[in-house]
Amino acid sequence: MSKEILLTRRQVIRKTVIAFIQFFVLMSSGVAAWLYIKKLPLDNGLLGGVQPPIRDVLNANENVFNKTLSNQHLAKTYPTSMALKKPRVNGDVGIANDFDPTTWSLNITKKNNKTLSLSLADIQQLPKTEICFDFKCIEGWSQITHWGGVKFSDLMKAYNLGSEAASKYVGMATADYDYYVGLDMTSAMHPQTLLCYEMNGKPLPIDHGYPLRLIVPVKYGVKSIKRVGEIYFDDARPDDYWFQRGYDYYLGL
Template sequence: MDYKEEILVSEKKLRNKTIISFTVFILLLAAAVFAWQKLHEQPKVADVPKPLRTVLNANENFFSNFLSNNHLAKSFPVSQAVKNVRVNGNVGMEADFDPSTWKLQVIRKPGDTLFVTLDEIKALPKTDIVFDFKCIEGWSQVTHWGGVKFSDFAAKYNLNAQTQMKYAGLVTPNKKYYVGIDMPSMMHPQTILCYEMNGKPLPMNQGYPLRLIIPVKYGIKHLKRIGTISFSNERPPDYWYNQGYDYYSGL
């Protein structure tokens, strides 16, 4: 590469070129600052400026291509699971809950609800999973859960038509916490309707009697204490999405 090639330029030409270059430079700098300010003034979609939300949704389209039932969260030996499992949220866990009357409600379509008891769920084939639970805050913890695969549950209760839809929506009995989950993630072989933690029934603060464990998502999607499950082709409401987080939140 011939770098040291000198050329002669008249002072006038050099001055003009410098002025033009710096004018363009400063204009672009100002444009960048202006664009940054405008970005934050854009109308918001679920608490995120619309242009950013559009890209986040596009990210979902792009990265969901990599989601595969063959891509499993790494499993760990049970001995590596922690005893003190972190409790990081209590929305939907309020004291207004009566365990004795609880039944899982599966809304097959409006006006057609299936009621399933905990014992009926426990009668289905059990799946144990020990995996690195990842919180959107950035921490993670190897934890041990037991329950029934959602895909097994759907097969047993003939939810074929429902699982052809794009999303599942889960809501706590008091309707204070709710998540929306894309169907491929819901049907992932590691997604379970969970009733056990460390081999014992779920503690109240971990969502007794039944919670979602979905390793391909951040913890915000692992809804505790499932009241109802419904299905739709539109995104069901999502608690943290409304507060500015990514809807997909897939790992």
């Protein structure tokens, strides 16, 4: 037992008041810091974004989880019989306008600024991969869905895009740039990342991104861009639709 401490009434009051002043100073500095962060201008201006200190933490999170993600980390797959016949259609940014499939092609801008233009038939000639996995929407719901197409890594290999694969990021956009996403190269080259032209063994429906969409199971659904028209490479982050509107850039699962 420690030595007994006896204080007078006045000393007790003094000790109590000092403790409460310290408490008040600490708590209010916490509240002040929070209010200060809340009032900071958002990092993407008019479109929104998040406050810079919060963004720093999100970017630090990316650095942690991007380093630990490997091609051995695979999204759980399911038998195709479990796939939903009519998966939910959640986004139409970039695919809401009139669309003439005959004018579509996939344009890949190479590092030397030359464009590689591929037709759907070109893409379908590459080895086909299917995946049936639990598609996860950033809103919180998930659905087992079944897709078929070409691995992004297979396409890169088939067209000798080795120097492009050395970039840090891939950018993908609809032909009209209404919707656009950026992916780190590790996630893009992941063995489950597909450019899909089939859903449930049939050609992709128009509202699921016909003729070609990305399926990237290691990310939330917002990164799985529909009706991909443009692909480009960069060492800086390519523009990303939801990032500009206040979401994390990485969004890795």
